[in-house]
Amino acid sequence: xxxxxxxxxxxxxxxxxxxxxxxxxxxxxxxxxxxxxxxxxxxxxxxxxxxxxxxxxxxxxxxxxxxxxxxxxxxxxxxxxxxxxxxxxxxxxxx
Numbered sequence: 001x002x003x004x005x006x007x008x009x010x011x012x013x014x015x016x017x018x019x020x021x022x023x024x025x026x027x028x029x030x031x032x033x034x035x036x037x038x039x040x041x042x043x044x045x046x047x048x049x050x051x052x053x054x055x056x057x058x059x060x061x062x063x064x065x066x067x068x069x070x071x072x073x074x075x076x077x078x079x080x081x082x083x084x085x086x087x088x089x090x091x092x093x094x095x
Contacts, residue, residue: 001041010057017070031077
């Protein structure tokens with residue numbers, strides 16, 4: 001499946017970073033982990049590396065920043081996963 005056209009529909013209007021962190025904290029969790037860039041290459045932050053990011057979607061907000069800010073306000077742990085592989089860019093490695 002080609003994921004790139006889905007950016008035009010990506011709009012998690014109900015996303016509430018404070019609610020997510022608050023509930024995780026209330027449940028006794030010590031941290032949350034966000035997949036900030038899956039294999040398809042869509043970045044949940046304002047990336048200079050690619051235009052394939054959340055700020056170019058209808059949502060238009062930096063999800064990673066919102067979650068990081070909410071985590072800092074509660075002194076709550078935040079882990080990030082960013083796939084090294086990106087199906088949306090071809091990268092050549094020199095040997």
